[in-house]
Structure formats: structure tokens, C-alpha cells
Amino acid sequence: MLAGRAARTCALLxxxxxxxxxxxxGPTRFICTSVPVDADMCAASVAAGGAxxxxxxxxxxxxxxxxxxxxxxxxxETIRELTTKLGRCESQSTLDAGPxxxxxxxxxxxPGSSKNTMGDLSRTPAAETLSQLGQTLQSLKTRLxxxxxxxxxxxxxxxxxxxxxxxxxxxxxxxxxxxxVNTLEEGKGGPKNDTEERVKIESALxxxxxxxxxxxxxxxxxxxxxKFQLTFPLRTNxxxxxxxxxxxxxxxxxxxxWLKSSAAPGVGTPFSYAVxxxxxxxxxxxxxxxPMEILINDKVAKLPFVINDGKWHHICVTWTTRDGVWEAxxxxxxxxxxxxxxxxxxxxxQGVLVLGQEQDTLGGGFDATQxxxxxxxxxxxxxxxxxxxxxxxxxxCSTKALSGNVIAWAESQIEIFGGATKWxxxxxxxxx
Numbered sequence: 001m002l003a004g005r006a007a008r009t010c011a012l013l014x015x016x017x018x019x020x021x022x023x024x025x026g027p028t029r030f031i032c033t034s035v036p037v038d039a040d041m042c043a044a045s046v047a048a049g050g051a052x053x054x055x056x057x058x059x060x061x062x063x064x065x066x067x068x069x070x071x072x073x074x075x076x077e078t079i080r081e082l083t084t085k086l087g088r089c090e091s092q093s094t095l096d097a098g099p100x101x102x103x104x105x106x107x108x109x110x111p112g113s114s115k116n117t118m119g120d121l122s123r124t125p126a127a128e129t130l131s132q133l134g135q136t137l138q139s140l141k142t143r144l145x146x147x148x149x150x151x152x153x154x155x156x157x158x159x160x161x162x163x164x165x166x167x168x169x170x171x172x173x174x175x176x177x178x179x180x181v182n183t184l185e186e187g188k189g190g191p192k193n194d195t196e197e198r199v200k201i202e203s204a205l206x207x208x209x210x211x212x213x214x215x216x217x218x219x220x221x222x223x224x225x226x227k228f229q230l231t232f233p234l235r236t237n238x239x240x241x242x243x244x245x246x247x248x249x250x251x252x253x254x255x256x257x258w259l260k261s262s263a264a265p266g267v268g269t270p271f272s273y274a275v276x277x278x279x280x281x282x283x284x285x286x287x288x289x290x291p292m293e294i295l296i297n298d299k300v301a302k303l304p305f306v307i308n309d310g311k312w313h314h315i316c317v318t319w320t321t322r323d324g325v326w327e328a329x330x331x332x333x334x335x336x337x338x339x340x341x342x343x344x345x346x347x348x349x350q351g352v353l354v355l356g357q358e359q360d361t362l363g364g365g366f367d368a369t370q371x372x373x374x375x376x377x378x379x380x381x382x383x384x385x386x387x388x389x390x391x392x393x394x395x396x397c398s399t400k401a402l403s404g405n406v407i408a409w410a411e412s413q414i415e416i417f418g419g420a421t422k423w424x425x426x427x428x429x430x431x432x
Contacts, residue, residue: 226409229258229377229425230416232356235268237366239418243353243407247273247282247381250347250406252320254386255284256394258427261374262310265289268372269358271379275351279359282347284317287358287370294319294326296342303328304336312375312427314395318385321346327385332395334388353407355379356420377425380404397428 230241261267266286273282278297286292292303294317305328307313316329324343328336352363358370378394381404386394393401403409416422 226378226403226411227425228411228422229375229427230355230414231375231421231423232268232372233419235263235368235371235373236418237357237368237371239371239420240357240366241355241414241416241420242363243355243379244413244415245407246350246353247347247406248383249349250383251322252318252384253282253347253406254316254318254382254384254391255282255380256314256316256386256391256404257379258312258314258377258425259307259374260310260312260376260427261308261372263373264308267292267308267374269356269370270372270376271353271355272357272359273347273351273353274359274362275348276362278348279361279365281351283358285358285370294341296324296347297345299324299342299345301326301338301341305330314378314427316386316391316394320385329388329391329395332392355414377427378409379407380409381407 232239255271257270259267259270266288268287269283269285271284272280275281280295280298283295284292285295286305286308290302292305292307293300294303296319303317305313305315307315307330314329314331317326318329319326319341321342321344323339324341324345325339326337326341327334352359354363355376356372357366359365360367380394380402382402383406386402390402392398407413411422414422
């Protein structure tokens with residue numbers, strides 16, 4: 001009975017909907033719901049309308065999800081294109097960047113990135129490479145002039161003939177460099193030609209270095225053990241000198257040396273002392289456009305030195321562990337001082353002392369961009385603070401000048417690598 005009444009009610013409801021709303025839609029589906037006799041028809045209609053609304057919401061959400069999926073795919077494609085373009089830009093900037101743009105943060109790199117950089121010169125601009133070669137040629141000419149003076153005193157026909165031969169080769173190289181400069185100015189140079197030309201000139205320079213070094217050996221027996229200087233003509237990671245003796249534990253020190261350089265930007269690292277667990281135990285460095293700095297246990301003080309004018313300069317730095325007080329002297333005159341530089345930290349013993357390179361690992365990890373370029377001589381270390389008068393005696397090549405009581409400049413204590421050369425020291429001769 002009840003079922004029959006429910007069926008009739010459903011039929012009436014269908015007729016009512018067909019009559020009132022069929023004009024608004026095309027083909028129509030009807031959903032009949034059994035309603036008890038005593039139930040509220042309005043409530044039943046609301047329930048049916050709620051199901052339709054729910055279905056509409058689901059369809060709308062599905063459409064939104066599909067649209068968002070399409071947006072994400074489009075954004076992924078855009079990100080992929082931008083990443084490709086960024087990679088191309090980074091590759092180009094790596095090729096164009098000079099040595100001074102390689103690293104920020106005070107000029108010191110993180111350990112563990114050592115690699116052979118004998119080919120680094122090919123990544124520097126051609127004009128800078130030619131400038132470096134020109135400086136090397138000038139250095140060789142100066143050495144030949146010294147040999148000429150020596151040969152006058154020792155009238156050796158063999159020495160004179162070799163000198164003339166080497167002078168001829170230098171003249172040839174100068175003509176090659178000049179020709180290359182003209183080609184660059186006319187815009188005719190190409191990467192392949194640049195590389196071939198550089199390899200050819202560097203090969204000739206290496207040969208000249210070896211021949212001149214052989215001639216200079218004849219001077220070695222006739223000069224005092226401390227009257228020599230080291231020459232580092234190019235920025236490399238394989239040209240350096242090593243002091244055979246290490247440092248003791250020190251609660252104060254003075255380090256002094258003669259330097260001559262025209263390198264820019266930054267003369268590089270005249271010396272570095274590394275110990276196990278600390279590569280920057282004691283370092284003097286001028287890297288990039290930063291001023292020269294001294295590092296003690298990785299703590300930094302900026303120094304007032306200006307020395308890259310191609311002239312000889314005498315510099316000294318004194319330091320005491322008490323309050324970390326330091327003083328800096330250039331050419332016998334104090335130019336700066338400070339405190340709180342690694343206070344109460346003694347310099348540790350049993351390390352490696354290197355001239356011309358900055359160490360990122362004990363005795364190695366050299367970076368060509370931080371290499372010293374120029375001449376270095378009379379590197380001395382004391383385990384105390386020198387007085388201003390003692391520093392002045394050193395800077396003026398006085399007969400009262402002291403030798404270091406920890407490291408004294410002696411040819412027998414210096415071991416050279418990678419083409420660095422030793423020859424007669426000239427700064428004091430110029431002063432006197």
C-alpha cells in the first residue's frame with residue numbers, strides 16, 4: 001500500500017518538473033526518490049537539490065585541477081628554458097672573467113679545490129697575457145744586463161757570446177709580442193691563433209730562462225749566500241719556493257722582506273705558512289682589488305702597503321700575541337698599526353713555509369690567481385718585535401742590519417720549483 005502511494009507520488013513529481021522546467025533544458029534525466037506519505041516534500045526537494053549542487057562543485061573542482069595542472073606544466077617548461085639560458089650565461093662569464101673575479105670574500109678560497117692551472121693563461125684576456133709576457137721579457141733583459149756587468153769583470157768570451165745570442169732571441173720575442181699586439185688592435189686575432197702564439201712564446205721564454213739560469217750559475221760561486229733574489233715571472237700554481245726550515249712556536253714575531261712587483265690587480269702571496277689543521281696560520285696576501293692583508297690563524301688585518309709600482313720596496317710586519325698588537329713598516333717608515341689580531345694565539349710550530357704561493361692544504365693546494373708575481377729577497381723572521389731603528393737599518397741596507405734569528409735569508413735554505421729563478425740581488429746596490 002505504502003509502496004504504491006510512493007510510486008504515485010514520484011510520478012506526480014516527475015510530471016510537475018516536466019511541466020514547469022523542461023523548457024529550460026534539452027533532453028532531461030529525472031531522478032525519483034521515494035518519499036514516505038508523512039514526509040515533507042520540500043525537504044525531499046532540498047535533498048535532491050543538494051545532490052545536484054554537490055555534483056556541480058565536484059565538476060568545477062575537477063576543471064580547476066586540470067587548469068592548474070596545465071599551468072604547472074607550462075611553468076616547468078619556462079623554468080627549463082631559463083635554466084638553459086642561465087647555464088649559457090655562466091659558461092660565458094667563466095670564459096670572460098679575469099683572475100681577479102674568481103672569488104669573493106677577502107681573497108681566500110675554500111680548501112680542496114686545487115687543480116693544475118698551467119693552462120690558466122689561455123682564459124685571461126689576450127691583452128693581459130701579452131702584458132705578462134712583456135713583463136717577463138723585461139725581467140730577462142734586466143738579468144742579461146746583470147750578466148753583462150759580470151762578464152765585464154770576468155772577461156769571458158764564452159759568456160759574451162752566449163749573452164749576445166740570448167739578447168738576439170729576446171729581441172725576436174719582443175718583435176713577436178709587438179706583432180701580436182698589432183694583430184689584436186686590428187681585430188684579426190682568433191682563439192686558436194691566440195693559443196698557438198702563446199704556446200710558441202712561452203716555449204721560447206722557458207728556453208731562455210734555462211739558458212740564463214745556466215749563465216747565472218757562474219755568478220753563484222762569487223757572491224755571498226744572502227745576496228740573491230727570487231723571480232716569479234708569471235701567475236701559475238706550480239712556480240714557488242720552499243724554505244727548508246720550519247717555524248718554532250712563537251708568541252711574537254717580525255717578518256721582513258724586499259719586494260718588487262708591478263702586477264695588477266694584486267701582487268699575490270709573497271709567503272704563506274701552514275700547519276696541520278690550519279692552512280692560514282701566517283699569510284701575507286694581496287689578492288684582486290683588496291689591500292694587502294696579513295692573516296694569523298685565519299684572522300685578518302689590512303695593511304697600508306702600496307708596492308706594485310715596479311720598484312723595490314722593503315716591508316716589515318711586527319706582532320705580539322698579547323692583545324694581538326701589530327705594526328706595519330714600508331721602506332723603513334711605520335705606516336699602520338692595530339690590535340686584536342689573533343690575540344693570545346701563539347704561532348704553531350712544525351708547519352710548511354712557502355714563498356710565492358698561498359696554501360690551501362699543508363704544502364700545496366695552490367691557486368694561480370693568488371700567486372705572487374715579481375721579485376722577492378731578504379726574507380727574514382725574528383721571534384720578537386724589532387725596534388723602529390732596527391727596521392730602518394734593514395730598509396737602508398745598513399751594515400748594522402740584522403739577519404733573522406728564526407729564518408735567515410740564505411741560498412742554501414731555499415728550494416725552488418716550477419721555473420722560479422735565483423739571481424743576484426740588486427736593491428741594496430741601487431740604494432748604495
